[in-house]
Amino acid sequence: METSEATKAPTYDYEPVAEARGVAVHYGGIKAVDGVSLGLRPGNISGILGPNGSGKTTLLGALTRMVQLTRGSVWCQGQNYSQVKSDRVITLGISRTFQTVRLLPERTVWDNIILSTDVVFKRQGDKVEGLVKEAIARTGLEGLEKARPDELSYGMQRRVEIARAIAVQPRLLFLDEPTAGMSRKERTDISALMRSLRSEGLTQLIVEHDVGMMVETCDYLYAMNFGSLIAEGTPPVVVRDAAVQEAYLGKHGRHDA
Amino acid sequence: MVQDLLNATTLASIYVLFALGMSLVWGTIGILNFAHGSIFMFSAFIAYLVVQQIPLGMPAVIAIAMVSGALIAVAMQYLVFQPIMKKAKNPHAGELQLVIGGIGLSAIPISFAQRSTLSNPFGFSAGTFETQAYTIGGVIITNVMIIILIVGLGLGVGTALWIRNSKKGLALRALGVDPEVSAMMGIDRPKLALATMLYSGALAGLAGALLTYYFNSITSESGDTLLLKAFAIIILGGVGSIFGVILGSFILAFAEFAVLLYTNGSWVTAVSFGLLFLILLIRPQGILGKKEVRRT
Amino acid sequence: MYRSKKHRLGVAAVGLSAVLTLAACSSGDSEDTAATAEATEEVVVEESATEDTTQEEAEAAEETCVLPPGDIKVVSIDSMTGPAAFAGILAEKGADLALKEINASGVLGDGVTMSIELLDDATSPDEAAAQFSKAAKDPDVPVIMGGVISSGAVVTSPIAEKEKVAVVYTQAGSPGVVIGDYTFRYTPPMDSYWGGVGSYIEEKGIKTMSVLYANDNPTLIATAETALPALAADLGFEILSSTGLPNSTQDFKAPISKILKEDPDAVAVLMVGAQNATVVSQMRESGWEAPKELLGFAGIENNFADIGEAAKGVTWASIFHVDSPAQSTQAFVDAVAAEYDGEEASNYTAERYDATYLVANSILAACSTDRQAVRDAMADLTNGSITGALGDVTFENQDARVAGFVVQWDGEKMVVLK
Numbered sequence: 001m002e003t004s005e006a007t008k009a010p011t012y013d014y015e016p017v018a019e020a021r022g023v024a025v026h027y028g029g030i031k032a033v034d035g036v037s038l039g040l041r042p043g044n045i046s047g048i049l050g051p052n053g054s055g056k057t058t059l060l061g062a063l064t065r066m067v068q069l070t071r072g073s074v075w076c077q078g079q080n081y082s083q084v085k086s087d088r089v090i091t092l093g094i095s096r097t098f099q100t101v102r103l104l105p106e107r108t109v110w111d112n113i114i115l116s117t118d119v120v121f122k123r124q125g126d127k128v129e130g131l132v133k134e135a136i137a138r139t140g141l142e143g144l145e146k147a148r149p150d151e152l153s154y155g156m157q158r159r160v161e162i163a164r165a166i167a168v169q170p171r172l173l174f175l176d177e178p179t180a181g182m183s184r185k186e187r188t189d190i191s192a193l194m195r196s197l198r199s200e201g202l203t204q205l206i207v208e209h210d211v212g213m214m215v216e217t218c219d220y221l222y223a224m225n226f227g228s229l230i231a232e233g234t235p236p237v238v239v240r241d242a243a244v245q246e247a248y249l250g251k252h253g254r255h256d257a
Numbered sequence: 258m259v260q261d262l263l264n265a266t267t268l269a270s271i272y273v274l275f276a277l278g279m280s281l282v283w284g285t286i287g288i289l290n291f292a293h294g295s296i297f298m299f300s301a302f303i304a305y306l307v308v309q310q311i312p313l314g315m316p317a318v319i320a321i322a323m324v325s326g327a328l329i330a331v332a333m334q335y336l337v338f339q340p341i342m343k344k345a346k347n348p349h350a351g352e353l354q355l356v357i358g359g360i361g362l363s364a365i366p367i368s369f370a371q372r373s374t375l376s377n378p379f380g381f382s383a384g385t386f387e388t389q390a391y392t393i394g395g396v397i398i399t400n401v402m403i404i405i406l407i408v409g410l411g412l413g414v415g416t417a418l419w420i421r422n423s424k425k426g427l428a429l430r431a432l433g434v435d436p437e438v439s440a441m442m443g444i445d446r447p448k449l450a451l452a453t454m455l456y457s458g459a460l461a462g463l464a465g466a467l468l469t470y471y472f473n474s475i476t477s478e479s480g481d482t483l484l485l486k487a488f489a490i491i492i493l494g495g496v497g498s499i500f501g502v503i504l505g506s507f508i509l510a511f512a513e514f515a516v517l518l519y520t521n522g523s524w525v526t527a528v529s530f531g532l533l534f535l536i537l538l539i540r541p542q543g544i545l546g547k548k549e550v551r552r553t
Numbered sequence: 554m555y556r557s558k559k560h561r562l563g564v565a566a567v568g569l570s571a572v573l574t575l576a577a578c579s580s581g582d583s584e585d586t587a588a589t590a591e592a593t594e595e596v597v598v599e600e601s602a603t604e605d606t607t608q609e610e611a612e613a614a615e616e617t618c619v620l621p622p623g624d625i626k627v628v629s630i631d632s633m634t635g636p637a638a639f640a641g642i643l644a645e646k647g648a649d650l651a652l653k654e655i656n657a658s659g660v661l662g663d664g665v666t667m668s669i670e671l672l673d674d675a676t677s678p679d680e681a682a683a684q685f686s687k688a689a690k691d692p693d694v695p696v697i698m699g700g701v702i703s704s705g706a707v708v709t710s711p712i713a714e715k716e717k718v719a720v721v722y723t724q725a726g727s728p729g730v731v732i733g734d735y736t737f738r739y740t741p742p743m744d745s746y747w748g749g750v751g752s753y754i755e756e757k758g759i760k761t762m763s764v765l766y767a768n769d770n771p772t773l774i775a776t777a778e779t780a781l782p783a784l785a786a787d788l789g790f791e792i793l794s795s796t797g798l799p800n801s802t803q804d805f806k807a808p809i810s811k812i813l814k815e816d817p818d819a820v821a822v823l824m825v826g827a828q829n830a831t832v833v834s835q836m837r838e839s840g841w842e843a844p845k846e847l848l849g850f851a852g853i854e855n856n857f858a859d860i861g862e863a864a865k866g867v868t869w870a871s872i873f874h875v876d877s878p879a880q881s882t883q884a885f886v887d888a889v890a891a892e893y894d895g896e897e898a899s900n901y902t903a904e905r906y907d908a909t910y911l912v913a914n915s916i917l918a919a920c921s922t923d924r925q926a927v928r929d930a931m932a933d934l935t936n937g938s939i940t941g942a943l944g945d946v947t948f949e950n951q952d953a954r955v956a957g958f959v960v961q962w963d964g965e966k967m968v969v970l971k
Contacts, residue, residue: 066437090443102438104431115431116442118424164442264806271804368634375639378827380859390838399838472803473834474859476827478636482801517807522796523768 012039017172017203018094022072023062024227025055032058034227035072040172040205045198047206047214049238050224051247056207057099059224060174063205064096065089076172090120093171097161097178103149109136109160110145117167135167138200139193155186159193166197173197175206179213191217215239223247260396265514267402270409271471272506274464276487277413277499278457281420284497285433286450287352288338291359293487294480296333296458299366300326301465301475302373308384315386315404315470322466323459330458333362334451363481370477380474381466388470401470408467410503412460417499429453433497489533495546504544508532618920622664625922627912628688629669629698630709635676636826637724639855640701640901644723645671647906647942648698650892655913667913674700681705682712689716695922696721696912696931701901703727703771710736719928721911723904727771731952735928737935738952739908739943740900741872743772743850744780746957749870750848751788753959753970757846759818761791765808765832766823768797773823776850781821793817800825805832809839819846822853822867829856834863854960854967855899865964873900874958874969877944885942903942910941 010021016039025033033055040046048056061067063074065086073082076092084092095116103112113135117128136142139159149157158178165173175194179187187210194204194217208214214221214235221238223231225247231238238244279293300322307313307321337358345351370379389400420426431439432446440446468483469475490509494501509529516525536543629648632641648669656666672688674681681700688694689712697713699706699722706725713720714733722730722738731738762785766777777795785792793815796808809832812820820841822832833847841847849869857864875886875898885906889898915934919926935948947954960967 064441066440086437086440087443087445090441096441098438102435104427104434107427107430111427114424115427115444119428119443119445168443261807261810264804264810268804268806371634371636371638375642376636376826377639378830378856378859380830382859382861388834388838397839468803472827472831473863474827474830474856475803476636479803479827482803485801514807517796517798518811521794522798522808526799526801 010037010039014039014041016040017042017076018063019075020059020063020072021075023059023069023074024071025058025062025067026070031227033062036224036227036229037072038222038229038232040203041220042203043198043201044219045194045204045206045217046220046222047208047218047235048222048224049208049211049214049244051209054224054247055227056224057176058227060096060176060205060207064094064174090116090168090170093169094174095165095168095170095172096174097158097165097176099176099180101149101154101157101161103157103160103164105149108146108148109141109152109163112149112160113164113167116164120168131167131169135163138166138197139163153186155182155189158182158186158190162190162193166202171203173202173204175204177208178206179208179210187213211239259394261514261518263396263398263402265511266507267405267471268514269503269507269510270405270413271464271468272483272486272490272510273409273413273503274405274460274467275483276490276502276506277416278460278464279484279487280491280494280496280499280502281416281429281460282453282457283491284499285429286446286453287433287436288334288355288450288454289352289359290333290338290457291356291484292333292363293359293457293461294482294484295363295366296326296329296461296480297465297468297483298475298477298480299329299370299465300458300462301469302366302370302379302477304462304466305379305381305469308381313384315384315466318381318384318386319463319466322462324462326462326465327455327459329366330454330461331451334454337362338454339447339450367477367481374477376477378474378476380469382473386470388473401467405467405471408463412463413499413503413506417503420499425449430497486529489529492533492543493536495543498543498545501543501545618662618917620662620665620916620920620922622662623666625661625665625667625695625916626693627667627669627696627698628672628691628694630672630674630681630684630688630700630705631698632676632701632705633671633673635674637676637702640724641673641676643899643901644701644905646889646893646896647902647904648909650888650902651906651909651913653892654888655910661913661917667916669698669909674702674705676702678702678705678708682708685709685712685720689713689718692924694718695916695924695927698722698905698908698912699725701725703730706730707771717928718924719915719931721908721931723908724901725772727775729771731950734932734951736951737911737931737948739911739946740904741946741953741955741957743776743870744783745949745952745954746872747776747780747784747850747870749957749959750868751784753868754784754788754790754819754848757818757844759790759846761793761815761817762819762821762848763793763812763815763817764795764821764823765805765812766795766797766821767800767825767828769800770825773825773850777821777823790818798824798828800828802828803831805835806839809835813839813841818844819848821848823850826856829853830860830864833857833867834860837863854962857962862964864962866961868959868961868970870957871900871960871967872955872957873898873903873943874960874967876969877958879940879944881940882942882944898942900943907939907941907943907946911935911939 019039021037023033023036036059050056058067062069065084069082073080081092113132117131121128139162141159141163179190191213218235221235222229223238223244230243230247231241279290283289303325304318304322308318338355341354341358342351345354390397420430428444432444432449490502490505493508494505512528512532513525516528631645632638652669661667672684674684688697697718697720699709699720701724703725706722707729710730710732713735717735719735723740726740726742764777764781767773822829824832843866847867849867853869885903886898889896889902915927915931916922918930935951938945938947943955959970961970
């Protein structure tokens with residue numbers, strides 16, 4: 001990994017919960033992410049907007065150590081965690097959900113949620129039980145503890161994923177297309193859930209291409225195209241940005257589903 | 258008839274003992290270990306070499322075989338499988354390399370044992386254990402059969418329940434279903450992988466010792482024969498399902514038994530592998546295997 | 554015709570000299586073997602002349618063949634690894650011993666030696682075919698010694714016929730191995746001597762038999778499906794069932810259960826390796842005891858070390874036994890013991906030992922390393938009876954025949970019956 005200009009600590013007028021400094025992820029000749037720097041605002045819901053293939057999920061992968069950085073570094077609470085193994089990221093207070101539902105099919109909702117807490121809070125049986133109960137309450141899954149994922153609606157399955165991610169009490173939650181494939185009602189519900197988590201102090205970063213939902217939910221937006229950031233700011237500012245309109249809205253029109 | 262059922266159940270228990278470790282490793286840490294058969298054989302072979310020098314009883318022989326199996330498996334994991342997984346560009350390329358690595362690895366102990374025994378059968382006759390046969394109501398059962406039935410079925414059911422009900426079992430299962438999500442949930446794959454290989458190796462050693470007692474002798478190639486059957490059993494029952502291993506073992510053992518009892522034998526392989534094809538056609542995930550719910 | 558006849562005595566002399574040399578060496582220090590060999594050779598000519606040859610041939614023997622000095626390289630393809638390695642490794646010990654004796658005796662002529670380039674077929678027919686093709690295409694290879702596995706031999710024999718190079722096999726007992734002018738076999742096919750068990754079957758009054766055989770081993774298939782039914786027709790016993798099992802079979806309780814229900818007088822066990830030991834011990838565990846009989850086949854004794862007592866009473870026909878009264882066999886047994894740390898000679902070692910002598914004698918008789926000449930000499934030699942480690946061996950269409958022994962496992966080792 002080379003040190004470049006971009007990896008020098010940028011200054012923010014706030015203490016970022018997590019930072020990408022000049023992050024680049026190249027696969028052979030393909031530059032999925034190419035020099036992105038951003039610092040996540042504490043207590044905010046931030047969003048990364050961009051058309052399919054713009055590199056937003058890869059950036060999320062880089063921030064969770066699931067993909068290797070070609071260049072640059074990732075930081076959390078002043079610590080460079082670019083070399084930390086992906087299974088230790090959760091101990092930094094970073095948790096995530098995935099683009100598609102990835103639950104243990106033959107296990108109950110309870111088992112799926114307890115999975116993360118048990119690993120993180122080893123040998124703290126009582127505490128773990130309490131955390132799972134709390135996560136279930138916060139995501140409105142009461143009474144479904146014994147259900148299996150395939151007995152639940154898609155929207156409910158996504159809630160189980162969110163419950164699993166927040167049960168470890170992270171400081172930062174990444175959500176990869178949390179409302180993809182959902183009905184209007186389910187989307188509204190998830191959006192409400194995210195805002196309620198924010199009110200409890202959880203910083204979140206959403207990757208989405210549903211602009212309407214992003215504008216509705218997020219406090220701050222980043223827009224990506226071809227692996228780079230092309231705009232950032234409050235939702236109204238970003239949505240009106242000419243480059244964003246050109247890259248995203250202009251070319252593809254509204255991209256809701 | 259009762260005798261045949263008992264004998265078929267014993268054969269099924271043997272299959273369980275052998276396939277259990279292989280299924281566990283495949284279904285959790287994603288390693289289809291083609292060296293499992295040679296771990297099985299070589300553990301028994303090491304016990305054989307020791308027994309040639311010191312006449313030992315069954316518990317000591319089993320202990321030697323289990324420790325040998327565990328050590329060989331851990332060494333393989335540490336020296337070969339783990340580096341392969343680390344270097345693999347993507348999980349699928351890794352899987353293929355692991356299979357090839359396993360096949361390559363298995364050749365080493367087999368060649369060594371072949372050279373050493375001139376491919377003659379070997380067994381524990383130099384030890385102190387004696388097979389005893391008992392006749393109960395016209396049914397003959399040996400002490401080795403009793404041990405195999407108890408240990409095979411006990412470990413099979415025990416392991417299945419442990420995977421189903423313990424936190425570690427949950428973590429292992431998660432690892433088997435989705436390594437990426439597991440990592441995000443903080444599951445330490447290398448550590449669990451090593452522990453799983455250790456358990457699987459010890460099981461292979463146990464199976465090696467018990468089978469040698471049951472068949473009186475095995476050869477350097479005995480592991481490979483069982484490997485193919487175990488592969489069929491795991492597919493039959495469903496990859497990742499330990500109860501599937503038990504079910505698959507019973508299906509294969511009873512199918513083989515029925516074919517051998519009622520035909521002149523030539524069809525035994527065709528029938529067992531015909532079953533496998535049938536399952537793959539009508540239920541590709543295996544009888545007890547679960548369809549993936551991810552990938553919407 | 555005259556040419557080959559002229560050399561026959563010289564050839565017989567080599568074979569016998571080897572035996573005599575052995576007798577001389579085995580009692581004393583084996584240092585300075587060449588001198589001993591030289592000394593014995595004169596004796597040989599005299600002895601063979603008085604023993605079994607006509608005056609004409611004795612005169613012919615005095616014409617010596619002069620081969621050009623150098624090393625005659627013979628290729629041997631054998632299973633040194635893989636499941637048949639037990640046979641291959643023992644066989645090559647016989648070849649090494651014979652070669653050592655032949656070169657020490659100097660009988661091939663001044664500055665002429667013979668060597669064997671050993672290629673391992675790893676018990677794989679494909680590997681055997683590949684190596685055989687290479688050797689057969691090399692014109693400098695006068696003759697090839699073939700591998701022990703039938704599945705390989707049935708593939709390599711057509712190559713030998715096509716490339717017109719003589720091949721001598723040991724083991725490789727199935728049909729389809731000795732198929733023409735260029736293929737020879739020094740191990741009699743099992744069905745040719747299994748009949749030796751016939752008198753035993755009659756003596757024990759066996760009227761019914763069930764057969765368990767390996768259905769992926771050509772030799773054992775031929776024995777179970779051809780030789781045994783012929784023997785049954787001949788002796789008037791009935792075969793109740795014949796169960797062919799693949800080499801993946803490890804548990805035999807199902808076929809045994811079937812056989813117990815048939816309740817035959819005898820069971821023939823024609824399986825491979827550890828399978829034999831498992832069948833026999835599982836039969837015993839199921840209560841199969843005398844006067845019920847268990848019959849086996851040559852080589853089965855190698856599988857019994859680990860079941861010892863359980864195999865007691867298993868009876869079979871063998872082409873070789875260390876207690877054979879034949880003088881030539883005893884000399885060989887002593888030589889093996891002297892060369893290999895007191896090792897007990899086996900049939901595999903004996904066959905290959907004799908086959909190696911046949912190769913050397915054929916080259917000497919042809920007085921050439923020309924392939925065709927060597928093959929013609931070999932055909933001529935195998936027209937008569939050859940005495941060696943296996944005792945007296947005759948050939949039927951280039952395929953060996955011996956009387957054989959009926960042997961029985963006594964709990965520790967095999968003993969000759971009667």
